[in-house]
Each structure stands twice: as structure tokens, then as C-alpha cells.
Amino acid sequence: DTGVSQDPRHKITKRGQNVTFRCDPISEHNRLYWYRQTLGQGPEFLTYFQNEAQLEKSRLLSDRFSAERPKGSFSTLEIQRTEQGDSAMYLCASSFGLHGGATGTQYFGPGTRLTVL
């Protein structure tokens, strides 16, 4: 297993365009997380899934953001009508956790760097 992968690694788009990012977690991990990191700051939680269920969503996630994990494996994060303030590194992480239990170590992907012009 090669760890958590994300695609694309870099995305440059014009304001108003839609973008979609993909995350492939470690195969036996049932939990998947999306975080956003702006320059000089620590990451901020966006949302997380246990299998295909989206269990929590941050207030940072406006209506323009949507995330899915349709088969409990890979996940996509879509941003509609991008704004310059969406420019950031979008990080995906995965872990294994028992139902109702605390998470174990989270393994991070390399991130997708989004630049909105």
C-alpha cells in the first residue's frame, strides 16, 4: 500500500469555476477526513466520513463545498463558483477507528494546492 494519495497535486483556476479534488485513502481505513490549510496557519477541519457516511461538517464549509464518499473508499471534494479566498492547500487524511471509538493515527496525503486567480 502506498499511503494516502490525492489528485491533482496542484490546481490553478479562475474565479467562478468549479473544481473537484480526489482522495484515495489507505485501503483498510474506514475514516476519511478533509482539512484546509492556508499559508502560515495550521490545518482546519472541513469534514469527515466513516465509511460512506458524512458524520461531521465544519461551519467553514459553505454551500459551495460538497464532499462525497460514495462507496466508502475514495472521496471527492467539490468547490463550486470558486473565490480567491478558497486558495489553500486541501489535505486528506485517513484512519481506522471502531464504531463510536476514538480515531487512531491519521495518515495524511500530500495535499492539493488550489490557486484561484
Place this chain on the structure above:
Amino acid sequence: KNEVEQSPQNLTAQEGEFITINCSYSVGISALHWLQQHPGGGIVSLFMLSSGKKKHGRLIATINIQEKHSSLHITASHPRDSAVYICATAYNTDKLIFGTGTRLQVFP
């Protein structure tokens, strides 16, 4: 709301020095994570702890639950330790609340 604060924000050291990075948080947690981030973005989990102390190679992490404080120590620091070190907390749910990180530079 849980706030996670780290100190110092920036740290420079000479190779071989003992380094300490501190993390304080404001509410009770289920676990605290220490992570390392190299230039380019890759984040690696170093430790997850809920009590006591853990050691891995030259890295030591401690946590004091009563004082809501954790420290990360690096013994015999090396230039390859240069990175951003991030403290993050988890409280009941799985989401991590991150500090802003400590940028460490170790010079030969």
C-alpha cells in the same frame, strides 16, 4: 471552543541542541497528536498520546492532562529535523483541532 496554542512560533538551534516545543489547550481532550510538516506540505504523524510519555528515537512527547499541556522534545537535534511541528487535539469526535505550528530550523 477548544483553542490550541503552541510556543514558540519560531525556533532556531545549533545541531546537537536539546529542543522543546510546547502546546497548551483549553478543554479536556481524548487524545493529543504531534505532527511534522516539511516544506511542500507533507504531514507525518509523530505521536498520538492521551497520558504520560512516549518516545521514538530522538523524539519524546509528554502530556499533563491536569494542566492541559504537552511538550515535544528533540534530543541531539540535526538539520534534517528542520520542519514545522504541529500539535493537534481530538475531543470525542474524530476531527483534529490544530495549533498554528512551530517552525524549527536546525543549523549545522
